[in-house]
Amino acid sequence: MRDPARGRTRRASVAPGTWPAALRARGASARTSPMLRGSSAHPQTSHAFPMGPMNQRFLSAALAACAALALSTVAACGSDLGDVDTAQLECVGNCEVALPAPNPSQLSRTAFVRLTNNGGAPARITGLSVAESSPFVGFDDEFRRRVLNSTLQPDGEAWDPVLNDNNNITSFDPNGIAFVIEPGATLQIDLRVTLQRGGSLNPECPNGQADCGTLRIETRNSGVSGDGIIRVPIRVAGDGGQLAVDPTQLVFSDGVANVPQTTEFVIQNIGTGPVFLEEVRLGAPDENVTIRETSNISLPITMTAGARFTYRVTWTPRAGELSISNSIVIRSDDAINPTINVGVSSTGDAAPAVEVTDEAETPLRQLDFPPLEDGRSSVPFNVRNTGSATLTFSYSFFNLIPEDARQSLRIEDADGLSVGSAQQTLNPGQTRGYRLVFQPGAGGSPAVNGLMRMTTNDPVRTRVEIPFSAGEAVPLFDLSDTDLRWGQIENNTPSPREFLVFNNGRGNLEVTGMEITGTHAALFSVSPEAPLTVGPRSSEIITVVYERESAPTLENHQATLTLTTTDEARPTATVNLVGISTQAGVTLPPTCVINASGSEPYAVGGTVTLDAGGSSSNNDPPDLNLSQSAWFATRPDGSRATLSAERGQTVSLAFDSAGTWTVFLTVVEREAETRCQRTLFVE
Structure with a gap:
């Protein structure tokens, strides 16, 4: 108007x-x-x-x-x-x-x-x-x-x-x-x-x-x-803040119409640094339930180390609504558990509630192994059912680095027997001790990082994931990218691209060599030069620069960067380098945009629709055909999911595993192309 x-x-x-x-x-x-x-x-x-x-x-x-x-x-x-x-x-x-x-x-x-x-x-x-x-x-x-x-x-x-x-x-x-x-x-x-x-x-x-x-x-x-x-x-x-909630299951007596019942739970920052508490709300709307912090604080708020907030929950059931099965969602910037759910139920709707602690009964956030002794190392933990119904759960391992270390890991019960993936049961109030064991054996990887996952029938915590690191002080080499592409770059225009060298192990990683080979190797340069040291559980940025001094026509240049390291399990790795140089005034590369449905974090079992429709041409007249867009995705270890199609303007992806997913899109217009990526987080 x-x-x-x-x-x-x-x-x-x-x-x-x-x-x-x-x-x-x-x-x-x-x-x-x-x-x-x-x-x-x-x-x-x-x-x-x-x-x-x-x-x-x-x-x-x-x-x-x-x-x-x-x-x-x-x-x-x-x-x-x-x-x-x-x-x-x-x-x-x-x-x-x-x-x-x-x-x-x-x-x-x-x-x-x-x-x-x-x-x-x-x-x-x-x-x-x-x-x-x-x-x-x-x-x-x-x-x-x-x-x-x-x-x-x-x-x-x-x-x-x-x-x-x-x-x-x-x-x-x-x-x-x-x-x-x-x-x-x-x-x-x-x-x-x-x-x-x-x-x-x-x-x-x-x-x-x-x-x-x-x-x-x-x-x-x-x-x-x-x-x-x-x-x-x-x-x-x-040091970051860490939220602890007690209890994690609120159970009301059988409801009586218009008769209120009240209970409380406490949120405490047990870490040594601040934590930002964003919201405390019901998982599903319910007019019969009110939640109020007893000192009338307003959210969001920063909780300093040691701070405690007490929340009072009141349930006043109406006639015909005399039972409750819900949850309270607590969101924060806690690095390990950004979302905590507190179960809310009535005795007529008994439910289990899982809690995993260390030997001091502190909520378990990470399993750190002692050094190997006689070729074996283990760390104990306890599983407790704080709910009002039988708890069932089973164990598995995900995101292992290296993947072949799976055969060196097992869960043992208090009698030293391996439980494998068999279903475990705990009665209400019962606690049982377990051990996560790492025993690499002859020829096995001397170190491993990953996630221990518990799949439970707890309606609030259907999955518990705890990171762990085990083994000798050896390096574990990994790369953030194995393919660097520049699209079109005008002559005499140095263009850098970066990737990360990761060391996921407990010992120093020495990068002893970085060599660029191939017909067009002279057009690429890498910094810093080898040798360089990557400390335990850290990373280093590597920069590759592509530059062509003069080219009368559109030219495609390719080379290979080879990295040599002291990781005995993975001594070398390669990064493909692809660049296109051109004179000014020829076809400009298109703008690449990935749109995704829904919002993060996504849930396991959910589906996301990915659309290249936000991409656009930078040429007049435009000649961009999005139906020929090319898609590729990387997924967490253990996942077998694939994109619904490799080409097209719109594709979909069904999540079968928690972790980090990265989607890559390449859009092409005549002889020019642009590649972009988007990371999706799944809980």
């Missing part, structure tokens, strides 16, 4: 899942405008908190929708831009970004900071950058696609972000077009950091240090004094 006063066209509605035009650059369209989150009714504390994980290890700025996505018009998102200098930008909670503790099964983590405009006029953000940061912090591909690489022309005005060498925004537009935060609205900026595999933070961000960089937010007309720049330190939260 038209705004008669301004003479501009406004979009009439905002569809769910789109980028509404609430945060707009003088009329920027909803197609590419960032999202704006409506202000909260209560104070919030800004610390690390897992968003939906993305596939890159960089900063993602998710600017959430104004008030609600179902607003009937974008006019409801705020007033037109004004020039009255009464805006006032302020941080919500602490004005710092606290990077979370590492998660052995999730290397890429997020943290965020929020800014609220508490003034009476729109505030403008004219620049965003991560300064003096480690190479593990930056902008992610999603943010670049939606914001940094966008060129909008609303009403003839160009939106042209200026980027520096690190792809940070140095300014949004020399003419002053900027992100706009309307009065009362909140801008959320999410940072993404990649942690070293195995549970240690990168050397660039040691625990307790404030040297992970600074988030610079350049403002104009925002009430920020001095040079108008908000500087947000990026810090490490130190």
Whole structure:
């Protein structure tokens, strides 16, 4: 519709899942405008908190929708831009970004900071950058696609972000077009950091240090004094917080109509660092149940080490609704258990409840083995049924590195007998001791990492997964990528690509050689040079640069990078290198975008639909045929799932295992192609 006063066209509605035009650059369209989150009714504390994980290890700025996505018009998102200098930008909670503790099964983590405009006029953000940061912090591909690489022309005005060498925004537009935060609205900026595999933070961000960089937010007309720049330190939260909940099963007596029953549970941070508690809610809506924290705290909130919150649950059944079977969902940035479920039932609906602890009866989060003795090592643990019905469960192993170490692992009962995959049973209140045993034997791998999985009939915790690491202090070599592709690169334009060398073992990994071979080896270079050392349970970034000085026609160049290491089980590995160089003015590569249905984390047994429809041509006239898009996926160890098709605009994937899934898409236009990827997390 038209705004008669301004003479501009406004979009009439905002569809769910789109980028509404609430945060707009003088009329920027909803197609590419960032999202704006409506202000909260209560104070919030800004610390690390897992968003939906993305596939890159960089900063993602998710600017959430104004008030609600179902607003009937974008006019409801705020007033037109004004020039009255009464805006006032302020941080919500602490004005710092606290990077979370590492998660052995999730290397890429997020943290965020929020800014609220508490003034009476729109505030403008004219620049965003991560300064003096480690190479593990930056902008992610999603943010670049939606914001940094966008060129909008609303009403003839160009939106042209200026980027520096690190792809940070140095300014949004020399003419002053900027992100706009309307009065009362909140801008959320999410940072993404990649942690070293195995549970240690990168050397660039040691625990307790404030040297992970600074988030610079350049403002104009925002009430920020001095040079108008908000500087947000990026810090490490130190040792991470860990949530413990007691009890994990709430059982009410048989219900009597309109007669309330009350019980309580406690949430405690038993870790040595802070934990961000996001929400506590019923798993399924039930008007008969209320949940209230006894000291009336408001969520989200950061729990310091040792903090305890007591929640009171009241069930007042109506006539005809005299039984209950539900759960309470507790979400946080706990690195091991970001989601905890507390079962809620009545005696007429008895249910089991599993609890796994160490010998000190502390909830078990990781199994750490002692050194091998006489070729064997083991670690004890206890399984307890805290519910009101018989518990059944069985064991299995997943995500083993190396995979052939499976034959060296077993679970033993208290009598030293192997239980294999046989179903185990525990009566209500019963506890039984077990041991996870690692015995490699002759010719077996001397070390192994992986997950011990328990599949149970607990309606709340149907699966319990506990990471473990066992064996000698030897290295375990792995790569993040075995194929690097550049698409089209113009002549005389050096283009870098990165991959990670992982050491999943307990001993140092020495990379003794990195050699590029093949017909076009001279067009590629690698840094740093060998030899280099990768510490236990850590990683190193390897950069490969592709450059062609001159080429009269489109040329395809290929080479192979071979890495030689001291891992006796995997002494060498190769990375394929493929680049295309061309003169300026020929076919430009298309923009590659993967859209996925649903939201993360996905569940085992669920299905995701993947769509290349967001990809687009950069040529005039366009000649992009998305029906010929090529798909490929990597999956967790133990999975046998495959994509529904290898080519097409839309494919689907059914999840049969928890862990990290990575989907790759290649879109081709004439002789040009672009490859992109998206990581999906499944619980």
